[in-house]
Amino acid sequence: MRFPRQLGDFVIEESPSDGRGIFATKRYAPGTLLFHIEGIRIRASDQRLTHRAIQYGRALFIEPRRFSLGHYLNHSCAPSAHVDGSDLFARTNILPGDEITADYSLFTSHPTWDMECACGQANCRGLIIPYERLPAEIQRRDRRWTSRYLIRKPDA
Ligand SMILES: [Zn+2]
Numbered sequence: 092m093r094f095p096r097q098l099g100d101f102v103i104e105e106s107p108s109d110g111r112g113i114f115a116t117k118r119y120a121p122g123t124l125l126f127h128i129e130g131i132r133i134r135a136s137d138q139r140l141t142h143r144a145i146q147y148g149r150a151l152f153i154e155p156r157r158f159s160l161g162h163y164l165n166h167s168c169a170p171s172a173h174v175d176g177s178d179l180f181a182r183t184n185i186l187p188g189d190e191i192t193a194d195y196s197l198f199t200s201h202p203t204w205d206m207e208c209a210c211g212q213a214n215c216r217g218l219i220i221p222y223e224r225l226p227a228e229i230q231r232r233d234r235r236w237t238s239r240y241l242i243r244k245p246d247a
Pocket of ligand 1: 167208210212214215
């Protein structure tokens with residue numbers, strides 16, 4: 092597989108943060124659907140689960156299809172996009188050349204999971220942690236960008 096590589100309206104190429112990443116070739120306004128994450132839907136116990144899996148339910152993950160867009164989604168502590176279920180939406184105004192990143196903590200609740208962050212943003216939290224371990228203040232602030240399955244109803 093050669094890089095850079097065009098995938099729909101995006102380009103996969105080297106990212107300043109981590110390996111390869113997804114880069115926009117068009118403008119997107121906040122809230123715009125960017126793409127669906129394609130792959131196999133598996134449970135947390137499935138041996139096919141890798142660090143690239145996108146969590147979309149309490150024990151449910153999508154393992155992105157190899158070389159599909161979801162396979163290259165990097166984390167950032169100042170992300171341009173957010174994941175809801177198996178969809179990716181623009182979180183900020185995105186311009187051509189911007190990397191498409193998401194805050195993994197806003198769609199991951201796997202209790203034992205964490206990883207060091209190398210996003211290089213001024214507000215970098217240093218460690219990417221599951222949603223439940225985020226400070227309540229960040230959970231409140233980022234609620235609108237949090238994957239639906241993590242947000243409980245007030246009486247639940
Ligand atoms: Zn970071």
